[in-house]
Amino acid sequence: MADARYLLSPEALEGILDRFAADGTLVGPVRRGGDVHFLPVARAADVCRDYVNTLVPPKRWFLPTPERLAGYRIRGGRPEPDGGEAAPRELVFFGIRSCDVAGLVQLTRFFSGETLGRPDLADGPFLRRRERATILSVVCQRPAETCMCVCCEGGPALDAGYDWQFTELTGGWLVEVGSERGAALAGRFAAELAPADGRAVRERDERVRTVVEEFHRASRRRVQTMAAGRMVSRGRLGERFWEDLGRRCVECGGCANVCPTCSCFNVVDVPAVGAGALPPAGAPEPAAPGAPTAPGTEGSYSRLRLRDNCLLAGFVRQAGGSYPRATCGERCRTRFFHKLSWQFVERVGALGCTGCGRCVQVCLARIGIDVVSQRMTDALVAAAAPAKGA
Amino acid sequence: MASVAALPSHGGPDLYTPRAVRVLEVREEVAPNPATATRRVVTLALERGSLDYLPGQFLHVTAYGGGEIPISISSPHGLAGALHLTIRAAGAVSAMLAASRPGDVVGVRGPCGNAFDLDAAVGRDLLFVAGGIGLAPLRGVLAQALLRRADFGRIVLLHGARCPGELLYEWQWPEYERQGVELLLSADRGDGCWERQEHPPRCVGLITSLFGQARIEPERTSAFICGPPIMIELGGRELVERHGVAPHRLLTTCERHMKCGVGKCGHCIVVDRYVCVDGPVFRYDELVALGAIEPAW
Secondary structure, three states, rough: OOOOOEEEEEEHHHHHHHHHHHHOOOOEEEOOOEEEEEEEEHHHHHOOOOOOOOOOOHHHHOOOEEEEEEEEEOOOOOOOOOOOOOOOEEEEEEEHHHHHHHHHHHHHHHOOOOOOOOOOOOOHHHHHHHHEEEEEEEEOOOOOOOOOOOHHHOOOOOOOOOOEEEEEOOOOOEEEEHHHHHHHHHHHHHOOOEOOOHHHHHHHHHHHHHHHHHHHHOOOOOOOOOOHHHHHOOOHHHHHHHHHHHHHHHOHHHHHHHOOOOEEEEEEEOOOOOOOOOOOOOOOOOOOOOOOOOOOOOOEEEEEEEEEEOOOOOOOOOOOOOOOOOHHHHHHHHHHHHHHHHHHHHOOOOOOOOOOOOOHOOOOOOHHHHHHHHHHHHHHHHHOOOOOOO | OOOOHHOOOHHHHHHHOOEEEEEEEEEEOOEEEHHEOOEEEEEEOOOOOOOOEEEEEEEEEEEOOEEEEEEOOOOOOOOOOOOEEEEEOOOOOHHHHOOOOOOOOEEEEEEOOOOOOOOHHHOOOOEEEHHHHHHHHHHHHHHHHHOOHHHHEEEEEEEEEHHHHHOOOOHHHHHHHOOOEEEEEEEOOOOOOOOOOOOOOOEEEEHHHHHHHHHHHHHEEEEEOOOOOOOOHHHHHHHHHHOOOOOHEEEEOOOOOOOOOOOOOOOEEEEOEEHHHHHOEHHHHHHHOOOOOOOOO
């Protein structure tokens, strides 16, 4: 059953993870240096247990960069299809946090074409990876200082989007089944799973409530959604607001890179051999580093998908000279409009931010979504306040 | 705009894989001229195969071994024969495509995007306002209108460019006029010779200076405007505010950098619209409304 709940002992969880690891399908949080990343796991013991969240979201497993979308070979001046894509492997992701599950739900709706009402334009490479992924998420009970999922329906626990959702309880784990795939998995591990009693479910609810209450009591950070959404959606934040933001932004693109819902990409055709060679002096600028600037001759080419970023200056610049968002402030507006506006909430069915707080962590200029949404709220208050001297 | 469901589209497992088609013919429309910073413009006639589309839609065109760019289709749909793409050598890939020779092979994906809704203009006068290479996407819908000429009243084409050498499809003007198109030309700057000729009627100045001569009857006019962003902004405003054209009867196209053409890469987003899927054809009043957030031109 897709909404069943089970109890799992810590030893049984280790056993299950070890079986996935032995199959070579387990991906989990692994400590590398000072950071935690989602990496293939050979033994359950390698899975990091005391992490809050990974430095980058697991989206790179679904949208790897670079990713080969297609390929062709030019022979005698004629192109021929070159090599089909290998089917992606079955993978089991253990330890994904709710904010990232919420991000993955959005990406799946977007790449399936559902968000834009165009299922005929489904993105095969993404969906093939997603279809072969099992999501075993873990409810956060020790959020980071930057975590704000409570503001954004991004956690700490979710109602859907996972195959299994784990919550650590005293002396064991509560497993919530969220999909048919999860139900099938529960069938496979029926011997290890015991039906959850009311006490376990109450303990889970109590633990989730504690996280939410603690956030409201102690956290200094918020993703402001109401007032900020109103200001950005109606275009009430004037040019000055965006100019100020643009002056602070250093255009590193870090925020979009670590955002679990950002997915913009570039596409380039590069030769399979000789990629990265320097172009001759005087040659036109390549579309991307390593991209060719003259028609290809004989040989194999790959069409690659590369992560791109709406804050970068070249994102919308056109060859004909038109440059719709020439200033950094205008590009900031695009990013925050996509994250917070009612228009996108309407289209996507959710806020473009799941509250993971990574943009707060990586922003060199300290203009993460908490600060910017607070500024938007302040702008509303300022607009509503009577003018000085009135 | 035609409804999305009725449009030819592409998708499925090969969303990003181009189909190889042969270049049948190459016609140089505009010769490059460094003195006026004029880029070369060519029209490629491509094998059409089974590809169908509606005017206003565009293709993603691959220069094999180079890359891929979006190009408007500039021939009418539903006909046997070639498919036309008019390409200005503006960047790396467009320059590669513009250097194509007959017999070369290019890749196409698509058609992408929505289309001009000509049915909504039946019984009305059609006004086409085309700045420079903006005539390329309008050429398809103009040709479509001429295939059913009796369905429409007057058909007026205003075509302007920065200089006379950048006016497009001069070879086709006599044919347009034979079919009852009233053609008026403009050039921002003359060349000392062009402006002295009398036919077709012309003026030196911005294309908006032709509006007065076009004898627009606003209540029966459906207008189509394509060109550089500033022309769409000023031209659209003047048509609506000074000449009384209804904003919802004024269709335009939005041009944006794009990488996928299928609503995924995010490059073409204007406010909350994906130009590649929700556009490229927009009503003028839609774009004005979007302008509260971000100028669409």
